[in-house]
Amino acid sequence: MGNELLIGDKLRQARLNKNISLDELQQKTKIQKRYLEAIEKGAFDLLPGDYYVRTFLRQYAEVVGEDGEHLIAVFNGETELDATTAVKARQPIETVEGSRMTTHGPAKSRIWLDYLPTILMALIALTILIIVGYLSIQDKKANPIIATPNSVEVQNAATSQSTEEKEVKETTTASEMIESTSSSEEIKMKIAINHVAPRVSEVKVENVEKPVQLDFTGLNDRCWVGVQVDGAYILQYTLAPQEKQSVELPAGVTSVKITFGASSNVQMHLNQELLDFAKDAPELLQKELNLTLAYAQ
Incomplete structure (x- = not known):
């Protein structure tokens, strides 16, 4: 330990x-x-x-x-x-003692900041004078600053806005169609079971996502479960009724052997998908599944 x-x-x-x-x-x-x-x-x-x-x-x-x-x-x-x-833990960054003024000395550029309020007030006053002078000149000319748009310009603006709204709707519809097509083309996992003998079944799973997890649930009575990869057990367990046990397969494994001591007393899921190996098969106490995996690209 x-x-x-x-x-x-x-x-x-x-x-x-x-x-x-x-x-x-x-x-x-x-x-x-x-x-x-x-x-x-x-x-x-x-x-x-x-x-x-x-x-x-x-x-x-x-x-x-x-x-x-x-x-x-x-x-x-x-x-x-x-x-x-053992690797030493990272040491916290040391804080620098003293203020910025103490470390770097007084900043010369700070002197002009004392005059900043005066400068701003002068700029504001100058701006007001310019605006007042401009308005006075416009009053003398007796011409409105903003011209009234004629009917042609209003009609063109309305037509342009309508065209833009139509383009937005068409773009939105196209995006929805692409999203719908992509969703319909998603490849789902496929499971095929072939009962080659009363006690042996070949199970092929295509388009399986990584990682692969096997979930076993006990039913009416106790059941022994064994999972082998490359001839070595990665799970040996006796399930009690209603008890659950899970195991994650090593990355990249394509062949797995699963043995049940009492197959009628256990239910199995692969990546949360029910693997109904008992369907259309003789009810026997002992059952062997030879699982072949083909991963999704």
Whole structure:
């Protein structure tokens, strides 16, 4: 447990030194924020398993510039992490003592500021005199400053405004059509199930989004669930009735083997989509699903 605390603290300090928030780290590593927080606290028991601990440590370390393989070796107990080599936290910026006047000396340019009110008053008075003189000249000429627009100009202005309103409406309609077309062309995830044998089904999932999460829910009775990737279990669990258990697949995995001890007592979702493997299949206690994934581009 001591090594886990040291590893978590070292990664956390490295993240802070690079000014990376947990939300930014989640986007870069594709690791859920709650797992990142657990790693920094040294609570590795909150992660799905040792496989994920090693994978998450490697991904976290790569983003913050640490040696992931060394941290994994420390986690495995193969070596020790020297606490004195931990990344030091950033020191706060020292505040400069004294006022700006004390540090830089009196500013010569401040002297003219004392005369600024007088200058402004003089400018205002000059402006008023100019306006009064201009109005007097216009009165003598007996010509109105603003000419009355004739009927032709008013009609042209109304026509121009009508044309602009029509263009705005046409642009808005075109934008709505483009948005509607884009929405209709969104590619949805497709699931195909082929029962190749009474106890074995082949499941192909196309256009699946990353990351892929499997959710299992217990139904009427207990059911054992096993999930294997590359021949190694990433989940082995016995579900009680109404109990839920989830697992996130490693990034880029395309082949997964899922085994149920009592298939009639479990319900499975893939990325919140129901995978109804029991439909049109014989009801057996033991069931094996060979899952093939094709990710969306």
